[in-house]
Amino acid sequence: MSIAKDDLLAIPQITVYFISLFLGTVIAHHIVWGRRRGRLPPGPRGLPFVGNILDVPKSHQWKTFYEWSRKWGDIVSVTVLGHTLIILSSPSSINALLEKNSAISSDRPKMIVARKWIGWDHIVAMEDYGSRLRALRQMVAQYIGPRVDTSTLAPLLEQESLKFVMRVWHRPDQLAGEVRRSVGSTISMVAYGYRVESDTDPILEMVDEALQTISVVATPGATLVEFFPTLERIPAWLPGGKWKYIAESSRKLLESLINDPFEYTKKQMARIFNSKASEGSSIPSFTSVSLKNNESSENELLVKDAAASLQLGVIIKSVATLRSFFLAMMCYPEVQRRAQQEIHSVVGFDRLPCLADRKHLPYINAVYLEALRWNPVTPIGLPHRLSQDAILDNYLLPKGSTVIANIWFILHDPDVYNEPFVFKPERYLSSDSTERELDPRAYAFGFGRRVCPGSHYAEALLFLMISSSLAIFNITKPVEDGVVIEPNTEFTGGSISLPPAYNCSIKPRSGGAEALLTSLIGESERI
Template sequence: MRTFPPGPKGLPLVGNLFDMPKSQAWKTFTKWSEKWGDVISVSVFGQTIVILNSVECVNELLEKRGSVSSDRPCMVVAKKWAGWDRVMVLEDHTSRFRALRRLTSKYMGTRAAIASLSHVLELEASEFVSRVWRNPERLSDEARRNAGATILMLIYGYRIREEEDPMLKMADKAMESWTIISLPGAFLVDLFPSLEYIPVWFPCIQWRETATTARKLLDCLRNEPFEYTRSQMSEGHSLSSFTAQNLIAAKTKEEEELVKDAATALYAGGSDTTVSAVCSLFLAMMCNTEAQAKAHDELDRVIGSGRLPSLRDRDQLPYVNAICLEVLRWNPVAPAGVAHRLSDNVILDDYLLPKDAIIITNIWKLMHDATKYSDPLQFKPERFLQVGGTQPEPDPRNIAFGSGRRVSELLLGMHLADATLFIVCAMSLAVFNITKPIENGAVIEPEIEYTNGTISHPHPFRCSIKPRSERAESLLLSLTVIGERDAEVQGLKRG
């Protein structure tokens, strides 16, 4: 008889309820893997949870068995009450999901598609470095603004005009709520769906208030930028965007709703994750000045000091590219991924994985597997270069952007997220020295800690960000600042 995978021994009725970590579950799962191996199972009130701790197991279950491992868990709060089941990242693998996927893939699912959008990425990256130079203490805020501005422009043709843009603030709040409610088991009602029918006066049902707020925020995220684009189109003022292009082709109300939800999915997939990666980049550069110096040398040799890098320069900047790969590996933006659910029984490594089991990919462990990555806790961009006859270590993008049939939806598509991180990294290192701050003559050492949540961010940190030369300062002075932008000059045609 097949047995379930091993794991910590549970208690009667509650199972492993008290074994489950309250925060940063990926680190606990990694410790468990040292004792129980690559496939671990726990049970909470009868719900089986399987944790995958190796690339081989992930590929076997989520790639080769994708037909039975592509659904999402029952998330009463996030999906049913808050309404995120309409958005691709939490939708089951249905025909509607596949239709959403086709819409988004056409616009930004290939390198060629991203190349056609490079002017927007480069424009927003140049504004990012200009704003960070003027207000380095606002690094995290500017990273969030950059990610939001890029995606709002690409998806809706919406240009941020104000310091505290209302559309961006609304979208940020919606994403903050999503990263909280989308954690598997975040609410008891997710494990006991019948609890949703308990009367409102009953204690311990604060989840309803959380879900109601999350739904209002999601409705705003779905409707406000979408209606902005529709309004601009009716007035003949719209900029080319994903929404504008697909609304022109939409023939029915149902097709319009599909466009709306696809646009929401693209925003949800790319905003928060890009912020995490950019902040991790600055934290890594501050703590690894040798890697930063090598990037400076490469940029000076290839680009010179007379201009900023562009996406066209990428093939000539292998070390800068390696830094981006190492950022994604060193502290992955979604260290426990987004959970899957089995639609049928599966045998994996001679273990029985039962139907409806929740599958968690421990991306943190995969990125710190000592059999795949030498000195996995160290920040070493060289690992991705062919140096002295050694072969590069595995490309982390194959895992960091998701696995199986749902690959890439979390990060707005691998190609766009990858290109955004690269151009922000290249432009930032072209003009900045990023170092640890000094206060009263003493170097302030950062604490490298990350938040809990589906998307994990570095805890707030201070760093010194200064122009690396007079020529770099001149470049910064020449960059576009906040204000009206001539969209046609930027290559954005009105549609």
């Protein structure tokens, strides 16, 4: 099922004016807000009762927030039906509130549709801050966190990177599908010991649909029920209730996505136990290892949710970043040439890059960082909620406020980055005349107590797929009838921002590269 914003906003906007007049809770919020307005951060003036509901766009919100920050400063506030939204647009304000004050800023907003009705509150990224979230994060970190030596996963990651370039070689016109399949297969192996065998794998299909849904429903202001909880009582068949049909379908999908691969792993473990097969007959995974360490029913629920969180989180970040990388290589051939020269000088044409090469390939690492920054996958991150009043730069940020970090603006701020809209990996390499610019990882993977616990693994995977692709291929704009086709570079506008669909020409960059591919055919088939 595809999901459209119009389905979630089924009540005409003008109706909001009339409903709001009769909702005492909204009026009460308005009165309280009015008394405290003088202490709130500045922002666009709203309308009586409904506030800024017509000012907050449903798509590409970061662009509007950027314009607001230019007019009102790094800390902006708006109200929607009595609810306060705080928008932070500077490293200093984000650091002060989401890092140093993470004890009161690590919760999530209610997100009635996403969390309560669909069930995304089972996923680490959507869980409220508390003991359960800490347990989930610790479980993931113990397996693939920053303190875990990535060399333990190196053989799997390197094998999957090899399979990726082989499939792209054979099907260059199916790049987007191969990116999706390879990333999905790799993380499914890590999370569940499950190998994706085709583009139409049911797990991949469910992931696609789940991410499409969350990109819409996690966007602040996307659903009126977030500001009108009374709409929960409206039957699904009445105007304004259609979102319930969507939520119910999405809930069943997410439950299957959480349960099905988990049950697959449990069945594999039982098969090995019952047949007394060797451990080598099954692929060890986060799920199998975590279940063996603790077989309690409570731990089983944690493992199930942690595994799904790991899979979804890595797929979101890695697929979008890889697609951005290929788009950038088409648009910036000089970057591609410099990256290929570095790989050739370190690795040659006798093999593909491996994780051990990473410390010797600073420009490739810089290409990866720039792919993160160029168009951040989550341009405004996921919203935070204040669990108590906070003071920031002498402004009052009321308890219960939704806090949004405009990551996109920070990563495109001309005061922070030179030529921010240009793909320039060298910005992260210091020289005698220049200093390194801000590392985008400080913003791309979350803040404070909500930093992505799987980022260490995602980085290793992205490094290998980027470096292997550059080692083997020339990535150029397609040519049709002698005319170069310019790619569309307008990224999607939801809470997850993806590159547009594009075609590109992908060919082995030399005879040596093609000879290497030919020599690796047998190895890739044995994996």
